[in-house]
Amino acid sequence: MSELNLILLGPPGAGKGTQAQRLIEDFQLPYISTGDILRAAVTEQTELGKKAKGFMDAGDLVPDDVIIGIILERLADPDCRDGFILDGFPRTIAQAEALDTALVDFGRHLTAAILIEVPDEDVIKRISGRRVSVKTGRVYHVDFDPPKHEDRCDVDGSRLIQRDDDKPETVKHRLEVYHQHAEPLINHYEATGLLRRIDGTRAPTEIHDHIRATIATLRLEETL
Numbered sequence: 001m002s003e004l005n006l007i008l009l010g011p012p013g014a015g016k017g018t019q020a021q022r023l024i025e026d027f028q029l030p031y032i033s034t035g036d037i038l039r040a041a042v043t044e045q046t047e048l049g050k051k052a053k054g055f056m057d058a059g060d061l062v063p064d065d066v067i068i069g070i071i072l073e074r075l076a077d078p079d080c081r082d083g084f085i086l087d088g089f090p091r092t093i094a095q096a097e098a099l100d101t102a103l104v105d106f107g108r109h110l111t112a113a114i115l116i117e118v119p120d121e122d123v124i125k126r127i128s129g130r131r132v133s134v135k136t137g138r139v140y141h142v143d144f145d146p147p148k149h150e151d152r153c154d155v156d157g158s159r160l161i162q163r164d165d166d167k168p169e170t171v172k173h174r175l176e177v178y179h180q181h182a183e184p185l186i187n188h189y190e191a192t193g194l195l196r197r198i199d200g201t202r203a204p205t206e207i208h209d210h211i212r213a214t215i216a217t218l219r220l221e222e223t224l
């Protein structure tokens with residue numbers, strides 16, 4: 001079976017993480033989320049975390065030179081040999097070009113850039129309703145997945161908070177940043193024939209089915 005090198009595109013809150021989890025199970029691929037890598041670095045207060053924190057709290061992008069090296073090194077790891085799912089990278093044309101060049105150097109290419117599309121109003125509703133337990137890290141949603149008792153975690157009763165980058169003003173800013181950077185990226189992958197659009201307002205299972213069907217078609221095309 002050919003390798004499966006996927007990029008997930010879409011606004012924050014589009015459900016990329018949820019879909020990635022399902023694709024990992026389907027295809028046993030490593031999932032590389034720059035947001036997760038950066039948040040872990042901030043928590044562990046590593047050099048990377050110290051450099052990234054201010055940008056992240058403000059909802060701005062971390063500079064390209066900070067993020068590109070980390071991701072390209074990760075893609076060279078043995079577990080990425082049969083493919084990978086990238087979420088949150090590339091975010092800029094410079095990152096996309098660095099990725100294209102690195103893959104060519106490895107004798108590889110992207111299979112597809114999957115764009116999960118969700119309107120801004122839905123994104124704001126989805127993200128600003130998130131609440132996270134300060135202790136267990138469990139994530140709730142005030143409308144879609146509320147805790148049994150307001151502002152308390154079901155697991156241990158710990159306090160639920162709204163993450164700084166989930167506050168409505170920051171989400172609006174993150175969306176502005178997303179649109180500003182996504183448009184050139186979408187054009188880039190459209191021009192190279194790799195873009196596949198998916199309606200992200202549908203139920204997670206339907207979205208998953210659509211992505212799987214898209215991947216199956218791509219694989220069939222590769223064998224023709």
Ligand code: AMP
Pocket residue numbers: 012034035036038055056057059060061062063064067087088089090091095174
């Ligand atoms: P995410 O969870 O993907 O929305 O990422 C959270 C934050 O991490 C973003 O708001 C950015 O500050 C930073 N970040 C994640 N991925 C990248 C990237 N590829 N380039 C620059 N900054 C990033």
